[in-house]
Amino acid sequence: MAKIAYILLCHKDPEAVIEQAERLTATGDCMAIHFDGRASASAFRKIRTALTDNPNVTFAKRRVKCGWGEWSLVRATLNTLQAAVEDFPRATHFYMLSGDCMAIKTADYARSFLDQQDKDFIESFDFFDSNWIKTGMKEDRLIYRHFFNERTQKRRFYAAYGAQKRLGLTRKIPADLQVQIGSQWWCLRRRTVEAILDMTRKRRDVMRFFASTWIPDETFFQTLVRHLIREEEIECRTLTFLMFSDYGMPVVFHNDHYDLLLSQDFLFARKISPDAKSLKTRLGRLYAAHDVTFQISNEGRNLFQFLSERGRTGQRFAPRFWETESSLGRERELLIVASKKWHVAKRLLAAIGAQTDIPTIEYLFDEENTPLPDLGGIQRTLEKRTRHRRALMRMLFDYYETDRLVVCMDPAALDLMHDFFSDRSHTRLLRIDCDFSDSYLIGHARRVGLAGERAPQATLEQLLPTIRNDIANEVDQIRGAGFSHHWAVQERASEEENARAISNFLDLSHETALDIVRAPHLFAD
Structure with missing residues (x-):
């Protein structure tokens, strides 16, 4: 009889990891876990403490700091495989999983399938x-x-x-x-x-x-x-059911997909929505069940294509991704940097990117040429980005496979900030308060079309108080909006004060925040 050792690579949500490990090992199978080296030590200790008495669970001997697209993911997998081979000598198959995967067949069915x-x-x-x-x-x-x-x-x-x-x-x-x-989700013999x-x-x-x-x-x-x-001896397919939309994003499964998932000729499915509580509960009970008969129809991809086409003409029957009220996701954290001096915010983002692995995106709602991945066209114009802002942001979270994302916004975009702060996700705001010289404000007036290159000096001097008041008013509106989790860095503040704000904003150590604050020429014009 086949005995499966699951190879689990994960980086968050220790409670879900513990639950997944206990569920998949309760029927006699095994699991080797690699918890990303970038994740907190306390989260890892929580997992180890909870599973320490489970003889069917082991851990990679060395944790690796993983990054999408990097060799570190393969290195972490090899470390975990080595631990599984050494600690589970009776395991016959090694099955690669992520924290977003759930079984869509019983343990009995999976072992019988592999035996055959x-x-x-x-x-x-x-x-x-x-x-x-x-x-x-x-x-x-x-x-x-x-x-x-x-x-x-x-x-x-x-x-x-x-x-x-x-x-x-x-x-x-x-x-x-x-x-x-090919896909990274494989099942290999010993x-x-x-x-x-x-x-x-x-x-x-x-x-x-x-x-x-x-x-x-x-x-x-x-x-x-x-x-x-x-x-x-090679079956060129994965045993994990996953689909991609025509935007290149992984399809997320919801509560009403239970019967569809069970009818697919696969053992696991990926990705299950964090909000699909009912689906998770039903699938969680399934793996240990006995005498379950599965009617395999394998119609999932064709049905998805049909529903996608109906959605484009407003005929899809179930609410999903594009509706205005669609959430970014309860577990996700949107980090907004608001600065009128765009070059200062961009320097700060570059420093954040150099010191952390949090993906950063510049003024995506303000600059047409902001570097963005190809998301099927939604990213092509500012008008599309703004109209479908939550959908765009959710696709970016999915593209970068992250739960944390830093974006820049102009302080004038108060309506966007209100919208994101009203979402079920976690939103944080870092305001950058800069000094504005007269020469800078004159340049700003020309950049935004308030004044031409040949405008008389007297005209420019008349504009300066109004522009300065507009900028101050935007800052006052943000401060008066009552946003929770709102901090500020200031050009005139000390490094220590600004580091404290960035440490709170990004939830980083004070030392790393200081390295970010000390980025060369951060506030220079």
Whole structure:
């Protein structure tokens, strides 16, 4: 009989991790957990304390600070696999999971399914010949070295990438490897996992290559499995049911998806909405149930496509993503930086990006050319971004796979701030109070079209008091709005005072906040 060791990579919500581990090990299966090294030590202690007496739970011997698209995700997976292989000698299969996954079949069904098919389940398509990558970088993921995270260190990422392209610093793929690509959610047999771990010890050239490949969690295991295992022993599919919208975002499942999920020919599903309490409860009970019959129809993707098309004509039957009242999500935290001096806010965001792994986005509601990922068109104009602001923000949270996001807004955007503060998510505001010289205000008047380049000096001097009062009024309106979790940094304040505000705003240590405050020329014009 198959015995499954679940490989769980997670970074938040210790209560949910504990619940998931207890649920999946209660029927005799095992779990090895990697809790992101960036997460708090107290959260990790809570998980370890709660599960310390569970003999079917183990932990990666070394925690890694993980980042999307980085080698760190593969390193964390290998560490967790090694712990599972050592601590669970009777495990026959190793199944990769995230905290957003839930079982959509019983344990009995899963073991019987794996017993009947002596195969590895992993998507692995030819990297160059398949169309698995729809947009963005393809061959350049492999032939150039990537040392920075594109999402949190965008400027460094593209500077290093561009320099290599200009200088022709390409590299060769290890000659005996045919690079494959596919989903990171796999289920592998024990002998396959042991062969992979053995290869990682013997082939340092392969490890070096993938360590500087961009998004290696989509290529590393996929390539090594094809290299080590005969084709007839590989089922090129995942056992985790997941779908993507035509905006490239993962589809989130809600309470009314229970029957649909059970009818899919998969063992788990991803992603379950944090607000789908009823669905989570029903699926949580399912795994330990006995004598459950499943009618497999596999119509999920076709049904989703049908409903998506109806939604575009206003005919979809259930409220979902685009409605005005749609929430960003209870567990998410939107961090707003408001500054009239946009260049100061951008410098602060660059400093935050350098000191933390929180994704940052500049003035997305004010500047048309703000760098944004391709979200299917919603990001193309300021009018679209503002009209669908909650939908846009939710898509950005999903794209960056984060629960924390920093964005810049002009202080005049008080209506946007009110809207986000009224959401069920957690919203915080950091106001940057700057000094404004006459020369700066004159430049501002010209930039926004209040005055032309040839406007007489007397006209400009008449404008200055009005502009200064407008800026002061915007700040007063923000201060009088009664926003909770609202702090300010000030050009005239000390480093210690500003560091305290940033520490509270970002929930960081005082030392890290000081490093952010000390960013070169932060307030310079």
